[in-house]
Each structure stands twice: as C-alpha cells, then as structure tokens.
Amino acid sequence: MRTKSENAIAFNESFKKRSNRQHMLSFAVCTHCGVCNDSCHYFLATDDPKMTPVAKMDKLRQVYKSQKGPLGKLAPRWVGAKEMETDEDLKELQDIVFGSCTGCRRCTFNCPFGVDTASLVGLARSCLVDLGYAPEGIKAVMKNQWETGNQMGISKEEYLDTLQWIQEELQEEFSDPDFIVPIDKKGADFVYVINPREVKYDPRPLQAAFKIFHHAGLDWTMGSEGWDNTNFGLFSGKADLGGHMGNLAYNQAKKLEVKRMVISECGHGFRSTKWEAPNWGKANPLPFEMVSLLELMVDLINTGKIVLDPSKNPYPVTYHDPCNLSRSCGITEEPRFCLKRACVDFRELMPNRGDSFCCTGGGGAMSMVEYAPRRLEVARVKADQIRKAGAAVVATSCHNCVDGLRDVIKNYNLRYDYRDAKAPKLLRVCNVCELVAEAMIIPVEIQKTAIKASKDAVRGKKILVIDDEPDIIVFIETLLTDNGFKVITANDGITGLQKAKAEQPDLITLDITMPGKSGIQLFRELRSTAETANIPVFIVTGTIDFRQLMYQKAIPAPDGFMMKPIDPKVLLTTVNKILEKAARNSTVVN
C-alpha cells in the first residue's frame, strides 16, 4: 500500500472533521447525470470534460466515498473512491477549487438534486489553505485582513484622508460647505460599510453614494474602523477569518449605536456581512438591521427623497447580476428598479437574474493572477452575453464584477459607438449608484459648479509621464495640460529616472511594461533613491499581473493605481487626490 504524504493525511483528517450534513448530502446524492454541465461557464467555453462541475467535484467526492461511502473501502475502484495520497493530489485539487470554480452556484440551481458545488469548494479551500495550498494572492489578502482589518492593508490615516478628500471634492462640486462626510457619528440612522477598492483605487462609487446620502438628507456616518465589508473568509473557506471581519464591522456599528448598517455594492461583501459572518462570528442576534445600498436607493426613490432624470443617462444600459447577490442573496429586482428610473434605455442580458453567468471574477479570482489566462478564456460566455445586449454601459453591484467585467470587455474588445467619441470606445462598467447619482436632480438652491481642473493648491504642479507608447503619452499629456498641470514626459525607464532626479516632479505616472528597464524596476529604484523616494507614483498599466504584486506586497505600495484603457475622469480624480494629499501633508509638516 502506497504511503500517503503528511499533507495528504492532514487534508483527509481535516476534510472528515469539517464536513457537515449539507456537504455530505451534496457528495452522496450526485448520480453523475451531467445535467449541470452546460450551466458552467468553464465547460461551456472550453468544452473540456474535466471542467464540468461533476468532474471537478469528483476529485473531492472520491475522498468522501473513501471515508463514508458504502463501497468506499470494499471496492474503491468500482465507485471511484480515493483519499488524497500525495502532494501532487493536493496541488491538483488546489488548481480545481481555486482556479476552475468561482463558486457562482449556477450549477446548483440547475442540478435536479441541488448539489451545492460552491460549499464543497469552500470546504476544500479551507482544508487546503491550512496546509499552505492556496494562491499567493489569497494568502496576501487574508494576511491583510487579519493584520489591518481590511483587504488592501489601508492605514487608518490613508482611509480618513481619502474621506476628507472626497468631502472637499464634493463641497467644491456643489459649492456647499455643509456637505460633510460624518465619521463616527454616534446614534446615526446608519453606518455605511464599503469595499477598500473604493478608498484605494476608485472613489467614484463612494462619491456617488455620498451625493445620494447628502441630497436625500439622510442621517448617516462612516466608521473610522470596521469599515471594510469584504471578507476573504468566504473565498478561503476560513470561518474564523470570516467571523473576525464580520465582528469588526458589527462591533463598530454597535459602538456607534446605529439602527442600520448599509452595505455598499459588493457582491461577496454583502453576502458575507449580512448572511454568513453573523453565523461564522457567532454574532447573532445583532441589534441593527443590515441592508444593501440598492435596497436603500429603492426606498429613497419610492419616498421621493431623491428624484431621477433618466435623460442624464442617454446610452443603453444593461445589468450584470452578481452571483452572490442574485443566487445567494435574492437581490435582483432592486438594481433593475433603480436603473429603469436612472436610464432611458435599460436592456436585459439574457439569461439574467438567478440564471445569469458569472463575470469570471468571483470567488477571489481577481486576486489570483496565475489563473487570469484561464479566467479570460472562459469569460467568452460572458462576453457573448454582453455583446448580444448591445449596451454601452454595463452596470453591476459588485466591485469584483466591475474589475472582472472590465477585463472581459478589454480582452474581447467590446465597444460601443458613443455619439461624442471619434471612434467606438470600450464599454463602460460602473456601479448602479454611480448611474443613480448621475441621474439625480439636485435641488435648485444648490448651485452646481464645474469641477475645477485642480484646486489652487495643486494648480500648475509638475507631473512626469513615463510610458513607452507615444499615443498614451500624448493622451495623458493633453489631458493633464488641459487641466492646468505642467507635464514632462519620458518614453523609457532610463530617461524616466534621469528626469525624475533632474526635474523633481510633484507626481510621476508610470507604465509597467516597457522595454529595457521595466516599470517595476524603475519604481523600486525611485523608492530606494533618496532624491526620488518621496515623489508620489501613480501606476497606469494594462498588465493585470500588477495586482498580484501589490497584494503580495512584493513592491512598495504605489500612491495610485489604475488599469488601462485610461478613463480620463479616474485619471484626473486620482491625480488630484494624490497631489492634494501631498500638499496637505507638506502643510502639516511645515
């Protein structure tokens, strides 16, 4: 008899201890009927027999059959029973449960029995993670959440700084000094919990939500702690981490004595915070209600607290149902209610709601860069769905979906012929609250001013643009110059370093993929050279591998990051944010 490896033995033991009744039934009931095959985008896109839900889960099911199945010990080959035996078995299982399943549960809803593949994947992940068999991105984010309380390791200072910056932006936009972002306001009606991505990389959904709250006259607050609604307990299968993250948010809400917690548009974040973490963290019963921002917006529209003008969103909009919201939380009508009132032309993806296909970014996939090629290959199914809808904008209520869909749209070159563009542009992807905020009719007494290119503190600042693509340089240079900045450029890493030392810019925008000295090498050099160490760096790249480097902290954290193709609004917002923060910090120091 072959000797099992120590890891395999540990896995088998762990598996036996953690299997619950629902797992057992999912293992035992499967008849290999194959009905689930074409509900899985991995199989549909590849036609690979090893990518069907049954084939994938059989790797785990054979462990159950070996341990508990009727013929598992007597005739294992007859029924396909086999425990994990080698480290290679574990690596193969890791590839399956992390790299070949997003836990979207589409197969479960199409299974005549209801085999819950996602929960089996969660079981396997939890056993593997304990043995170190997990993608580096997952491990890195788990570490961040344990150590800092949020998935991106954002410091309290940076978080509060961002909120203050947003407050100032909105005060200026609406010429309203009373536009306050409350922090730790005790006794408020609700506390708003968010995805760290909104703080670190794209504050527009956060700005949109704040606009809605302010103009609706709501009594709300942000928490200085426990503000992260994301939860890698779900993606790692680790209930202890899941409970920890949930309890951080719940404790803050209890401390603030709020009546409700409103959860921003994050699919797994909403599901984890509202449904899973109270069980994981043994937090029930909670003294406050938890609702989605979508549900709040429906209420605000219904009660007339916000009034929408759909003509402000003239392009056709479709809605991608996040798997966690639609299949695991039953939230499908709320976003449609909002979008039909915020846009003139809303059209459905087919299929939709509980039958919608995964964006391919779920289950933690966006932090697992090693599986990106496969993810993009199987995204063909989603791309076809979006293409057929013929929309210009894809709205969704999940940040992983936003990133996942942007990758899909870019990879499959899905474009729309916008009236005000010279050539068809890639489809826009955004949260529902952004479209609602854009459609909001602001009361007439608030005079809306044009967004200033930069505040006085940052007007005329010098920005060094480093990119090897001439078109990108021209685009960024034109955009920044038109908005009052002074721009110098470099088209390779060596020249970039020379100019950074010589010109001492206030900010550097940096491409990653360049010939010769790469952006990563240059970034490390800038940080390790005394003359340039304190110059803020804003990474602008088309390479998705960069996310992994950031999650793993293999490089110093940049001051900003965005993916190409460049969204001018995001670029300008981030440039302003970084420069204003730097200006504020230098005022404090002086």
Added chain:
Amino acid sequence: MDYIVWQNISPLTKLVMNQLHYLGLLFMISVYAYRIHQIFQFPAAKEGTPPKGDQRQAIRYSYLTLAMPWEIESQKRHMYRYIEFVIFHIAMAVSILFTWTLPMAHEFMKNPVIIGFSEFFFVLGFLTGTSRLARRLYSPAMREISSFDDYFSLILLTLWMLFGILAAPLKSEPFLFGFYCFATFLHFYVPFSKIMHYLYWPFIRYYMGKHFGHRGTYPKKGSMPSLK
C-alpha cells in the same frame, strides 16, 4: 402460448420471487435506515440570521421544481432529456409495482390491459435506459465523470426492463425467473450504488429550499419585477 400455471412454477422461481425477494427488501430497508442515521451523524450548518424569505414556501418550491421544467434552465434547454428522465423513473416505479403485485395477485396480472400497461412501461424503460447508456458512452464529458458503478447500474436497470418486456406477458417462466433475479439482486446492490440517490433527494432538497428560502432567493423570481 398459454399463461404460466402458477401452481406449476418451479421451486427455484418461487424462492426468488418470494423469500429471496423479501430478504432483499429487508436488507435494503436495513441499510437505508443506517444511511439515514448516517446523515444525522453529520452536524447541520445552522442559520442564525433573521430570514428574508418564506422558508416553508421555498421548501415546497424546492420539492416541486422537479415537476416544473420551466423553472430550471437545464430542464428547459434539454426538454428531451427531461422527458426521458420522467419516463425512465415512471418505468422504474411501474416495474417495482409489478414485482410486488405479481406474487400476490397473479390472476389479476393476467388481465390483458394490465399486461399491456406493464409492457408499455417496460418498453419505455428499456428505450430510455438504452438512450442514457448511449449518451454516457458517446459523450466525452459523460465518459469523464462515469465510474464502473455508473455504467453497471444503468446496464442493470436496462436489462431488468428487457426481462420485464419478456416476462410481462406471463407466458415464459425462464424470463419471469430472470426478471425476478434482477429484481432481487437490485435489492442487495442498490444500497451500495448511486441508485440510492432517491433516499437522499428529499433531504438535500429540504436543505436547499431552507437555505435559499432563508435568503429570499427561492422561489425564483420571475421575469417581471416584484417592486413597483
């Protein structure tokens, strides 16, 4: 050809039709009882949050979806397979009914209408079993997921149907003997095979309905919005 004279049936055939058959049933029930006990040895995942939806309605819905092919995409898209599934399982139910009714009411079973009814479902069972086997052998995706038990169970049931076709007219003792050998063997084999899935089905559908009903996902929302 005349009907079998019941008094002239060989002792071996009678043994298989009666004592062994009942022994097989007793064995199957015992193993099923153990299997149900085994289910409850596993702790159930508990839900402590306040429910959003109606769990009872969701559990009812969960059980009924099998009879509502329009509710499940895989059933809608593959209506042939759904009809095949329904026919196959009805044929199995009719076969089981046949095996237990015949020893107790053999004169009644000689009625041409009863014979015709039984033959009809044995033929359908045989055809659907063969169709399923063909698909399992032909499709690469199905071959990938098929174990020896998957093939053997299907071959067993399909051959049982074939013997049923031959035995149902009640004019040949050898075919009747063969039919009951299969039936008896199934009682001893089913508790160790995937055919036992019907024992687990009520439990897993219950938990599925409870879980998704709690979250407000079940029953599935239709295509029309439920909000104003």
